[in-house]
Amino acid sequence: MTNSLILKLEKYDRLSDDEKGALDNAIARIRTVEADEDIIREGDRPTESSLLLEGFAARYKIVSNGRRQISAIHVAGDFIDLHSFLLKTMDHGVLALTNCRIALVPHATLERITDEYPHLTRLLWLNTLIDGAVHREWLTAMGRLSATAHMAHLICELYLRLKAIGRVESDTIQLPITQAELGDTLGLSTVHVNRVLQELRKEGLIRFQGDALTILDWERLKKVGEFTSTYLSLQNEDRQP
Amino acid sequence: MTNSLILKLEKYDRLSDDEKGALDNAIARIRTVEADEDIIREGDRPTESSLLLEGFAARYKIVSNGRRQISAIHVAGDFIDLHSFLLKTMDHGVLALTNCRIALVPHATLERITDEYPHLTRLLWLNTLIDGAVHREWLTAMGRLSATAHMAHLICELYLRLKAIGRVESDTIQLPITQAELGDTLGLSTVHVNRVLQELRKEGLIRFQGDALTILDWERLKKVGEFTSTYLSLQNEDRQP
DNA sequence: CGACTGATTGACATAAATCAACTATGGTGG
């Protein structure tokens, strides 16, 4: 198995052999988590950071009356809680939406890397900055778009992120996320999620049966969701961290 | 004038003399921006990052029909766009809410620092991670709290952040932000912001006349806003980056 | 003194939540 961490970071910039060497034994162990289990809980102070190898996971917070808000959805290849390396205490939990396979990178290793490999450090930092960019985009969609537009926006994002890791086949992604979880992501009720999805279906923008979500009209879906992909930093263009 | 960058980072962890030396000439120049002017525009590719020395600023995005969403409010001492060092292209604009004085740190200097001072680098990284934590908290408040609770939450946050930089006097902060801007922050209409503020006033939680906002009942305000301050990382507790 | 900008108010419209079924689906244990 190629080291997923190397794959992940090479998306941002070329790595030297030396850097690759440093990453080669960064992964201390592999862990699996069942669907609907917590990967990390709010308040935890992990000593390792989790790189998601397989599956879907979501960061979430719970507010008083038990309502839940999902603040990020993670797919294979995402470094879920790299921020815990410096933030120390988790300000949110991470839930496995499906069965997950996770590679663990000890914080001690990350510290060694930051001590010795500045360029690699910048790439790791960049990784967390992209998370921040996604948060801002979600904030904007949540605050200023209609429920339907927000849903379209989320679908566009997930589609492109899954495409970037080769998980698109004939315009279709596997999205093993319930409507209740989508509601917690968009800040909507389950019932309204259902209606919004029906609207997108009726408009001929998507098909969504079981876990299979097919994009029927990408251009129009993007337009409805007011989606532009730049914030995802999917192409490593003219960046030399 | 003491170097504000040193002050800022010392909040997170002790700095060595060597590190302080490195920061001493990090600030290349000072810039002032008038209220309601853009400090940076979406799409810009700045070659310097902005440290806000004085004033209030807001990060924002515009969506189609001209509606605006503010994704962060910054106060004196905040490193507004440190992330542009690695993200390169601004995914949002930054607006001066008041007249602002800004210190500029060239990206080239940041690169040198990251090459030579790993501990300092981790502190800068941490600074951007806290921004991310605030984004997540806002996302939760936006998605799952009522307008009133959300407003209370924001007030609690701004109060504590201003307190941390010594800008609280007899439970009062100067908050030079219009109700329209508050609406863009919370994802509400101006009219509703007005009503929500009146409710908080009627409940005896705050006084808010002109720019002066006084906390009348901190405990109850926190409770209404479901506010806990941990995400702000205001006390450098047991963190040794 | 206008002419702004920002705050406030009231009447009304609407998006989304809530409540309460009901249906479909898949897994499991008797």
Added chain:
DNA sequence: CCACCATAGTTGATTTATGTCAATCAGTCG
């Protein structure tokens, strides 16, 4: 093997929070 049960999706009726529209008011600046 199939009845049962749980989970997820769907629907309709109704309520509620918040938005919109349109004035009015208050302070401030030139």
